[in-house]
Amino acid sequence: MLLILSCLYAAMRGGRPERIGAATLFGGACLSVILVDPFGGRFRHIEPGLLLTDLAMLGIFLWLSVRSTRFWPLWIAGLLLAEVIVHVMRGAMPNIVPRAYIDAVGFWSWFAQLFLAVGTWRHGKRVKRRGVDGPWKN
Template sequence: MTRQIAFLILLLLSTFYASVQGGKPERIGAATLFAGAWLSAWVVNPRGPRFHQIETGILLTDMAILGIFLWLSIRSARFWPVWIAAMLGAEVLVHLGLIIAPSVHWKAYMDATAMWSWLAQFIMIAATWRHRRRLGATGVDVSWKH
């Protein structure tokens, strides 16, 4: 199984799980990650070798997703959006790091940007699971700060 197929399966599973079992913050987060993965596949540089220079389309997508997770971090009563926002911040820094170190091998750049997406999916699964646990224990799980 290729890495791309494995990620697609993980993305679909985490999105489905959060959409069906999550609260509003989990559903927003899952939809954002799903849309970001889909958009990233479409905005990657179609001309020439990919990831041999900054992938501007992916960088802009990552920055938009970061903005949504920063908003979720501020507005929701959950802690997990802070983790995903931090990972997205690191991913944006990987893109910008290519300006400082343009001789970085393209595969290292590609892997460093992709790594955070995998971790974000696992956090979405854990966040949804914890939401279900809180609901089971107390019958309520407040989604938003007052």
Template sequence: MTRHLLFFGLLTFSTLYALIRGGRPEQIGALTLFAGAWTSALMVKPAGSRFYQVETGILVTDVAIWGVLLWLSIRSTRFWPLWITALLGAEVLVHIGVLFAPGSDWAAYMTAAAMWSWIAQVLLLVATRRHCRRLRLWGADASWKS
């Protein structure tokens, strides 16, 4: 339970930081990751049956988040969305792996599906900080490719 509280604390902090200090790509990414985390929390199966089979609701949510961040990778001038897209791709592969190995350990599945979200939040914090630095150094930071 403590791990969940810590994650949602990090999620809230990174989202607010990106919304207040980030450019439009950071804001879109933050809202997407925030909505995805809460949707995943709501879509998880009831206690006692979690992660014994593919978590379809979380898989669908992860694919949707992956799509938004892939679009952001293509359209924005930022490099960080590509990193998070790759992380989410690995997370989707974890779900697909359970389809092919249904007897997988539920704890390993849960951990492998969740760990990428922590890294994505840290990347968002670093990306927002770098955006602030570019603004301070150059006075502007173009968000979108022409």
């Protein structure tokens, strides 16, 4: 529910960076559901589909961090980097309990939704105060 609400809020009230962020988070969540190994070995090894999705999302949020005037994409990029590290650690330590891997990968997404919502709210405050909130750096 938080994913849907934060992405709808960003899509309706945010600027271009917020809409790109919302589409990325929503698309990444949908891909994550589709790409998880559907057979009995779920999360018993590195989930390559999740890892690739997280890497792609990390790239998008790093790009947003560099190109946009917003600060919140950098926070989400940091969370995604933590997720990628969890995947790497799963490969380095195969004895990790699958439930711990699931929880560690999913934990960061809650904060990403909150950062998107707060970033969208702050965008609205800047628009009200200044009349404009330029989305991109020169």
